[in-house]
Amino acid sequence: MSNLDPDPGPPPVGGTAAEKIVTIERFLADHQPADATGSLSRLLDDIALAGKLIAGRTRRAGLTEMLGKAGEINPQGEEQKLMDVYADNVMTSLLSGHGRVSVIISEEQPAPMLVDESAPYVVVHDPLDGSSNIDSNVSVGTIFGIYRRENRTIPPTPADWLRPGRDLIAAGYVLYGTSTMFVYSAGQGVHAFTLDPEVGEFLLTWSDLRYPAEPAYYSLNLSSAPQWEKGMSRFVEWLHRDDTPTSTQRYIGSAVADFHRNLLHGGVFGYPGEVDRPEGKLRLLYEGAPLAFLAEQAGGRGSDGVQDLLDIHPTSIHQRTPVFVGDRHLVDRLEEFLFGV
Ligand code: AFP
Secondary structure, three states, X not given: OOOOOOOOOOOOOEEEEOOOOOEHHHHHHHOOOOOOOOHHHHHHHHHHHHHHHHHHHHHOOOOOOOOOEEEEEOOOOOEEEHHHHHHHHHXXXXXXXXXXXXXXXXXXXXXXXXXXXXXXXXXXXXXXXXXXXXXXXXXXXXXXXXXXOOOOOOOOOHHHOOOOHHHEEEEEEEEEOOOEEEEEEOXXXXXXXXEEOOOOEEEEEXXXXXXXXXXXXXXXXXXXXXXXXXXXXXXXXXXXXXXXXXXXXXXXXXXXXXXXXXXXXOEEEEEOOEOOEOOOOXXXXXXXXXXXXXXXXXXXXXXXXXXXXXXXXXXXXXXXXXXXXXXXXXXXXXXXXXXXX
């Protein structure tokens, strides 16, 4: 959908539908603090450009033989897809060389990449989350988070990136779905832009997205239920009760797409810990924390089942964590079930 359409229709949720044509560049410039240098806006714009390039290649993946495996194993022990490698290269290229980013942490790289010792920002990202779905034409996404370095007089140290999500100054994702959307927050609400492929611009679609009061969905991989703690199953039983509004399960298996749908229509997305894998599957730094930051900015929250995801202090860059993000009341309730309150 583009806001060039004569009637883009009402937003499905809390949030303001764009009434004028506003490019992402213009929106970022208009929404930065008066005393800002503009470097964060330009960094977000760089990521939006990466999103356009990845979207273009994803769309043509079947034609350009990008659907296959790259033959390498990433730091998570997962097989890399050709598109993972392409998306990672695009992100690295666009984040380097402008004096804005000092260190890049990528799901696809075993160690932090030092780009520019004196630059102000650290970017954490998963260049193409859900890539195992690409072969079957299912939505995938790029997730990112941005930290500001506190001390630029010394070279970057792990203290610059092993930081809780509370320190994020911005986070977002690009969703490659039926349309391409750039959704971000720099701490003042969540804003969504749709790529108009005809003009090649991300145009404002909704500003200040909020979770709707009545959540519609829960998104959990129920086939893993036998491996979950008992509290998780009690939570799902509670969701199915007649007096609980959220009884419909929808699960894509692509975190950005599941999160995005639930942001628009209300609900919770989760990947719990399992008996043999209590830490779960998703990564704290570049999946859990950025999504929790967005959820909180939209009136929701993120938890690992015990504590707020944004309060967890990472000890390694590829650390995994159980993730529950979405509607605030559902996440609160889930914590109660998990801990038998
Ligand atoms: P891939 O990037 O390997 O496709 O994994 C996607 C993902 O990390 C996340 O996007 C999904 O929510 C989750 O895994 C799905 O995992 P299950 O298939 O185990 O439900």
